Amino acid sequence: MVAAYPDDVDTLVAHEPPINAVLPDAAGAARARAGFYEAYQAKGTGAGMAAFIAMTSWQGEFTDEYFAQPAPDPAMFGMPTEDDGTRDDPLLSQRSWAVTDYLPDAARLLAAPTRVVVAVGEESAGTYTARTAVGMAGLLGREAVVFPSHHGGFLGGDFGYAGKPAEFATRLREVLAD
Structure with a gap:
């Protein structure tokens, strides 16, 4: 979305984007x-x-x-x-x-006026989506921003593996306010 329509997105928070191309493996x-x-x-x-x-x-x-x-x-x-x-x-x-095969164009993403934040859950360390988040952030020359909980950290207990939705929302507000 940012690469194709750079003027249509002000801020993108990509929380643990599952993109294989950014992984060494x-x-x-x-x-x-x-x-x-x-x-x-x-x-x-x-x-x-x-x-x-x-x-x-x-x-x-x-x-x-x-x-x-x-x-x-x-x-x-x-x-x-x-x-x-x-x-x-x-x-x-x-x-x-189509999502996991996406090949990010770092030059286009960095040239866009969009603020791109790549986020990773604090409990996700070492997992596939944590590794893709770190890889994507690295591709853009930055560090992944740490959010509470795991890949579904914004979800409550209704969905099986409860996250920390209140803490997640607080962190998201902080990131958006920066």
């Missing part, structure tokens, strides 16, 4: 992403989401150790183990790959 991240897609295609939403959670919670680069792990059991995440036959989940399908 971009090929490994793409392979890990293909793994959760394949699990979804073969066994359904529960298997795909379990593999997605395993990918996004992995600490560090996607190494041979990551790929040697057995497939996670969906039940351990409270996911269904039966395949309902649907394959329309946008996160687990290839429709989400």
Whole structure:
């Protein structure tokens, strides 16, 4: 949005943007992403989401150790183990790959009048989206701004893995006021 329409966005806060291209192990991240897609295609939403959670919670680069792990059991995440036959989940399908395959144009982003803030959750250290946030900030020649909680830190307890929405909102207001 900023690269295409630089005059239409005043401030962009990109909270843990999942962009493979900014990772030193971009090929490994793409392979890990293909793994959760394949699990979804073969066994359904529960298997795909379990593999997605395993990918996004992995600490560090996607190494041979990551790929040697057995497939996670969906039940351990409270996911269904039966395949309902649907394959329309946008996160687990290839429709989400446009986001993870995005190749940022640092020169255009830096030339835009838009203030770009790349944020990372304090509890996310070492995970896929924390690494992409740090990589994206580095591409722009800056540090990622730390926010409370994790990737979904703005969410309350209604969504399973509660964040710290009040603290997150306070930090967001601070960042926007700078």
